[in-house]
Amino acid sequence: QLQLQESGPGLVKPSETLSLTCTVSGGSISSSSYYWGWIRQPPGKGLEWIGSIYYSGSTYYNPSLKSRVTISVDTSKNQFSLKLSSVTAADTAVYYCATGATVTSSDIWGQGTMVTVSS
């Protein structure tokens, strides 16, 4: 059974880069035709799709974040990662990694990690 676990700093300073990693266990990130993505949820608000990477390496980003976002895969570590640059307080949220057979249907999620942007 595939499982995902997010990791990374819980506090990031304004203007710096937020970096998170999602470790995949129970299967290989490169052997499945899955989308590997990131979704975030500001406190008390709804879900926002950040972007996804297909197992082939193709990436898809939310245009509102595209200029600041990079999603990549490290097959040697069975991980995928998120980098969000020039963060502000508006980027404070719970960040989830998730995967699924289509970009819209993520059936496996990590538990989420809270990231606060503050000096």
Add this chain to the structure above:
Amino acid sequence: QSALTQPASVSGSPGQSITISCTGTSSDVGGYNYVSWYQQHPGKAPKLMIYDVSNRPSGVSNRFSGSKSGNTASLTISGLQAEDEADYYCSSYTSSSTYVVFGGGTKLTVL
């Protein structure tokens, strides 16, 4: 403002059925059969309940069903149970450069 429109809240009594709507446009909900529904309990990660408009992942109760008519998708929960009380989000593929859009979420209260 979310790209997909959901009612902020719905409620129902145990045993009853409720329907949550998700309204988009012909560029998303109406144009593709890639609508998903997620259930989220407080402090927990979302759980996929319906994908591709009306398909249930393995392990999801058949009390949950999905449908679509025009630009509006719907999630119906029959035989309401206390454990169904949660937030529900719809999402859809969109032909705009956004790729994926979510609804604002609907809080379901089981009375």
